[in-house]
Amino acid sequence: MKFSLSWLKDHLDTDADIQAVAAAMTAAGLEVEDVTDPAAKLTPFTVAKVVEAARHPNADKLQVLQVDTVDGRKEIVCGAPNARAGLTTVYAPIGAYVPGLDVTLVEKPVRGVVSNGMMCSAAELELDGDSDGIMELSDDLAVGTPVSAVFALEPVIDFEVTPNRPDWLGVHGIARDLAATGLGAFKDAPIPPVKGTFPCPISVKVDGDACPLFSGRVIRGVKNGPSPKWLADKLTSIGLKPISALVDITNYLSFDRARPLHVYDVKKLSGSVIEAGLPADTSDFVALDGKTYAVTPDMTTISDASGVIGLGGVMGGASTGVDFETVDVFLESAWFDPIRIAQTGRTTTITSDAQYRFARGVDPEFVLPGLELATQLILDLCGGEASDIVVAGEAPARKPDVAFDPAYVAQLTGLDVPHEKVETILTALGFGVNKTTPWTVSVPSFRRDVDGKADLVEEVARIYGFNHIPATPLPAVAPKNGGVLTPSQARARTARRALAAFGYSEAVTWSFMPQGYAKLFGGGNDALLLANPIASELNCMRPSILPNLLEAAGRNASKGYPGAQLFEIGPVYFGLEPNDQKTVIAALKAPDKARHWAATGQDALFALKSDLLALLEELNVPVASLQLVQGSNSGWWHPGRSARLQLGPKTVLAEFGALHPSVLKAMDLDGAYVGFEIRLDLLPQPKAKSGKSKGALSLSNLMPLTRDFAFLVAAGTASGDLVRAIRGADKLLISEARVFDVYQGQGVPEGQVSLAVEVTLQPADKTLTEPEIDAVSQKIVAAAQKAGAVLRS
Secondary structure (H helix, E strand, C coil): CEEEHHHHHCCEECCCCHHHHHHHHHHCCCEEEEEECCCHHHCCCEEEEEEEEEECCCCCCCEEEEEEECCEEEEEEECCCCCCCCCEEEEECCCCEECCCCEECCCEEECCEEECCEECCCHHHCCCCCCCCCCCCCCCCCCCCEHHHHCCCCCEEEEECCCCCHHHHCHHHHHHHHHHCCCCEECCCCCCCCCCCCCCCCEEEECCCCCCEEEEEEEECCCCCCCCHHHHHHHHHCCCCCCCHHHHHHHHHHHHHCCCCEEEEHHHCCCCEEEEECCCCCCCEEECCCCEECCCCCCCEEEECCEEEEECCCEEEHHHCCCCCCCCEEEEEEECCHHHHHHHHHHHCCCCHHHHHHCCCCCHHHHHHHHHHHHHHHHHHHCCEECCCEEEECCCCCCCCEEECCCHHHHHHCCCCCHHHHHHHHHHCCCEEECCCCEEEECCCCCCCCCCHHHHHHHHHHHHCHHHCCCCCCCCCCCCCCCCCCHHHHHHHHHHHHHHHCCCEECCCCCEECHHHHHHCCCCCHHHECCCCCCCCCCEECCCCHHHHHHHHHHHHHCCCCCCEEEEEEEEECCCCHHHEEEEEEEEECCCCCCCCCCCCCHHHHHHHHHHHHHHHHCCCCHHHCEEEECCCCCCEEEEEEEEEEECCCEEEEEEEEECHHHHHHCCCCCCCEEEEEEHHHCCCCCCCCCCCCCCCCCCCCCCEEEEEEEEEECCCCHHHHHHHHHCCCCCCEEEEEEEEEECCCCCCCCEEEEEEEEEECCCCCCCCHHHHHHHHHHHHHHHHHCCCEECC
8 A cells, every 4th residue: 555645634634744654654554665766866956957968979869968957068969859949858967877778877978079968858857747858847947846756756655554554545534544643633524425416327236245335326427538737646646547537536545445436338338237246247357457257157247237247345337337437327326245256356366455455344324425426526626516415225233332440541551641532542542432331332333443441442552652561671571490392391401412313303283284194193083184284185184104105205315315314203193082182202214225235124124122221211211111012003115024112011101113015005115214203291201310319420439240041932032022021031130131142943842942041240339249140140040931931042
């Protein structure tokens, strides 16, 4: 939205300059984007008079001029065909920057004659006018008169209008807000009605939905022509091109009062009835821009007996447009449903000034006053006589009154605004204040964005000044013991650092995915479908992070970067209740297709298992107490190459392994992908340290010793179960147990396997004696027997 300073002063009695206006707008919440002063770039240019003109001695098409300028008489070389003695024109001195040429003048010879300046055309100064020669000004102008004064150029403000403030789309509305800030006095003179001199020969109809209110009148005997200078200058100052008086009046009122209007040539209308609403005829429509648009059943249209003649609130039709031959016009002022106007704009890609305003909601109670104002302007500029007004429908009701306690301003903002000042601000903004207990505030028709008392507080605060809000520091709060992070947050932070140290890259993916992918990973319930997804395929909350990591790794591989190692810590969703959202740690290793002599198909899975156990150690999980169970109950894991870590028979802390080939095929992925998922909420909390603890790290000064045992177990027994049982035989002395040999063959019964285990004993306070070592050995054998193993003889 743009407006000039003089235009603002039509509605605001103020002595403020453009910078003061911009500052007041910013303070009142209007986002000023730019302040331009076209006169500033024309400062070096002044009026000059050509005294003599002689042919250039060395060029047939050039003349040597003697010119009276603000700097005295100058000799200037000029090639303009209209350069002549006695001409009043524009002079540019040496050193001036010419914007139309993007050059700075320097003193230099032109075909042997030094030119001490330049005579300028309109194009060279970026002004409207004939550019075939230098400018021809009035002879009444004195030499040295600034060009900016000749063309009455003035500064212009460009600011962004928020969608909730359509009243700011008119200079009148901006002036009201600035007057409320104290910048000046608001000029809000009543609009006198124009009495009709004959019945309107055209009647109107509305459907009450797409067009709740439609009014108009015929003005006959008009003489359409170019607009007067004041009107043309106003439109030109904001970048609009004057067309004709009738069209310019409607454009002027769109920017002056945020009231779009339209004029029809009566002789081009068919029949005597104009209908506004949803179309009965959906034939193609040719608009004023010369383009043809398809009319859809949900568009608001204006129709006569011939069919659609306009898209209501968007653009009129070429078939009924006015021109310089127009004598009788029908002037329309209406209120259209904003939602339908916005949708029509999106469908047709039309963003006219009218569409922009109607889509945001213009003042419904200014329909008839706007019609009267436009009527008077047409009579003043084009002559003619007006008919009675015809009206169909009614304006939508105002927003309901608001019960408002002025003390709520301080409660919500901290501003100590006197109640009298609150009343003054609201009244200046157009609200009606009835000081009952509590106050009753009536909302003006042009403020359909105000719904309650919080909106009124905002109005008071922005006009009173956000800069007056006291800078009161928050009360000091003693830090909590143990830091500000919850145990879960601390573990997530530790996990991020650990996985990054292991060589994984963190990914941040959507919390939703295609429903088909969700079903592959045990989710996809219709209850978890999104009502309004950001993309049609991302329509379901995720039951697992692995599908998103698989997609990311696949994209990397398709772009020539295989072997991605990714992890993410985030939520997954099992239902609609708050407790159905859980936080998991997921990691993925993608296959690396690079050929290497040492590469094997099993390396990635065992490396992943090692990373998983190392991560759990970092999170202070008692890994030695966990059960490693082969296989998984989840269908997305490979049944022969997956496992789960359990704390007891029911609590599954983590699952890991290779992804099922059918899942990878459904996701269009090749190769063996391995990964794991840890339920962060199921991890046991680390035990609190006792007061006697000397620290997390305690080293013994005694040498450890090892003992080897060979046990017979049933084939297929998990070696981890045996190792865990041995470690539990004496937790104080046994520091490590590991399988170092597996044998099956001669000397071992069929169906069994021999597992050789090295057990490390670490004495703490004294060297172990042989009887003590034997006692521990017996405990180890007994624990192994409970796990189903027999000491091999």
